[in-house]
Amino acid sequence: MGLEGLLPELEIIRKDFPILERTVAGGKRLVYLDSANTSQKPQVVIDTMVDHLENHNANIARAMHALGAESTEAFEGARDRVAAFLNAPSRDEVIFTKNASEALNLVASTLAFRGPLQLGEGDEILITEMEHHSNIVPWQMLAQRTGATLRWIGLTDDGRLDLSNLGELLNERTKVVAFTWVSNMLGTINPVSDLAARAKEVGALVVVDASQAAPQLPVDVVASGADFVVFTGHKVVGPTGIGVLWGHREVLDALPPFLGGGEMIATVTMAESTYAPIPHKFEAGTPPIVEAVGLGAAVDYLSAVGMDAIHRHEQTITRYALEGLASVPGTTVLGPLDAESRGGAISFEMQGVHPHDIAQVLDTQGIAVRAGHHCAKPAHARFGVQSSTRMSSYLYTRPDEIDALVEALNYTRAYFKVG
Amino acid sequence: MSAELDSLYQEIILDHYKKPLHAGLRDPFEAEVHHVNPTCGDEVTLRVHLEGDKVADVSYHSEGCSISQASTSVMADLVIGKTVDEAMAIHADFLALMQGKGTVEPDEDVLEDGIAFAGVAKFPARVKCALLSWMAWKDATAKVLADNTLEKA
Secondary structure, three states, rough: OOOOOOOOOEEEEEHHOHHHHOEOOEEEOOOOEEOOOOOOOOHHHHHHHHHHHHHHHOOOOOOOOOHHHHHHHHHHHHHHHHHHHOOOOOOEEEEEOOHHHHHHHHHHOOOOOOOOOOOOOOEEEEEEOOOOOOHHHHHHHHHHHHHOEEEEEEEEOOOOOOOHHHHHHHOOOOOOEEEEOOOOOOOOOOOOOHHHHHHOOOOOEEEEEEEOOOOOOOOOHHHHOOEEEEEEHOOOOOOOOEEEEEEEEHHHHHHOOOOOOOOOOOEEEEOEEEEEEHHHOOOOOOOHHHHHHHHHHHHHHHHHHOOHHHHHHHHHHHHHHHHHOOOOOOOOOOOOOOOEEOOOOEEEEEEOOHHHHHHEEEEEEEEEEEEEEEOHHHHHHHHHOEEEEEEEOOOOOHHHHHHHHHHHHHHHHEEEEEO | OOHHHHHHHHHHHHHHHOOOOOOOOOOOOOOOEEOOOOOOOOOHHHHHHEEOEEEEEEEEEEOOOOOHHHEEEEEEEEOOOHHHHHHHHHHHHHHHHHOOOOOOOOOHHOOOOOOOOHHHHHHHHHHHHHHHHHHHHHHHHHHHHHHHHHHOO
C-alpha cells in the first residue's frame, strides 16, 4: 500500500514488535488499534529490561558494589535519555513517577502544601473540557484543599478549545493553567506554545499533559513554554509503571516535596529533615528501576525512527482512517475532521449500535479498539454522547489494518441489522 | 466467529434491546436509584413500586449496550407481579448464572427469557453489563423495605 507519508521502513518496524505476529480470535491476525490506551513494545525494550534483571539488578544509589553501580548507571542513563527526548535543559529536571497521573498529582498536591507557590482562596485554576480525568480530578482536589476556584475552557462544536473568552478566563487570579497537548478522545492537537504564552502573561504556572503527544510528535519542553510537562512510559513503547514529570528547575526547587522517605533526603534527625536537590527530592523510596531503564530504551527507539517521521506516519494513517470511517454509513467522528489538526486517536459513534457491542464484534475479528468514555466523561458529555468507540494507531499501524477495521464496522452494522 | 458472537447476542437479547419492556419512568414509586458502570459509563435510573409484598412496578430509564439494555427489560418483566421473596430468588438465580463462568445450567422455568444470558457468562467483560440493572433493582427494593421497617417501628 503506497500511501505518501508512511514510515518507509514500516515492515521492518513491525518486525520489531513481536506481539504483532500473534493471532487472536481463533487464528485471526491481531489488528491492534488501541495504542492510545497502551502501545505495544519493541524487542529492544523487552531485551533491555530482561538484560537488566538478568545481569545488572541491584538497588540504586545506595548499594556499594558493582551491581549497584551498574544499576545506578542504567537508571540515571535513562534519565539522560528522557531529558534528550524532551530537549530538557537539565537532566535534573526530569523526575520519574509511576505514571502521568502521579506526575500530575505531584504538581497538584504540592501546590496545596505550605510554600511560596501555595494556592489559596481567591486563586483560580484553569483547565479545559477535553481533559483526561487525570488532568481534572487532581485539580478539583487542589481546589477543595486550598479554597481556590476551578474554571475551564469550553470546546467548539468541532472539538477544539473555545478560546473566545480566554481573556476573561485568564486573569490575575489565575495561578495554574493545565491542559492536554493532544486530546485522548477528540484527537485535537492544541496550540501549546500560544496558550502557554498567554498563561505566562498573567503569571500562571503552565502544566501540559503530553501523554498522547509524546508518543506521536516531537515534544520540546523549552519550545512549549510550559513549566511542567508530563507523560507516561507505556504509551511511548515503554513499560507500565513509569511516568515522567519534567519541570523548570526554579519551579521544582520552589515546590515542597511530594512523598517523604528514603532517597529524597539530605539528612534526617528525629525532629526534622532536609531534602535532596532535584530530581531526588521528588523520588522517595526505591524507584521503578527496570521500568525506567526500559523507558530509556523506548525513547531511544522512537528517536532513532524519528519523531517527525512518526508524526507524519500517524497523520497519514489518521487521514486514511478518517476517509475509511466516513465511508461507513451512520458513523460520526467526534473531533476535528482534518488529519493535520489531530493525533492518531479517533473516537466515533455508529448509529444504532452501542460502542460496547461494536468493540465486541471487532474483537471476534481480531481487531482491538477501546469502547467507553476513555476517561474523558466531561468531553463526552459536551457532545451529548455517553460513550464512543475509539481506534488509535501508532508507528506500526498499516493501512490494511484500517481496511480491516472498516470492513468489520460494515459487518457490525449488518450483524445488528442497522441501516 | 459468528457462532461465538451468536452465543452472546441471542435473538432474544437483540429483541429485548430493540423493543425493551416496561421502559420509561413511572409513578407511583417508593424508591429511585441511579447506578452506573464506572468503567464503561452505562447507567440506569430505576424506580420500584411495591404493593404489600408484591412488586407492583419497576420502571427505568437506561443508557448502555445491548446486553445491559436487554437485561434491564428481561429483569423488569420477570420481577413485576412477583412477591418480593420470589423476585429475590430469581435475582439470586440470575446472579449465580452470570457468575458461573458458563458452567451453570439455567432453569428456564425460573429465568424465562433470562436464560438467553447464559452465553454472556462466558464473556467476563460483559457480565457487569448484564448485572447493572439487577443490582439497581435489588438496591431500590432494599431501600423500600428499609423505609417500610422504619415506618412500622
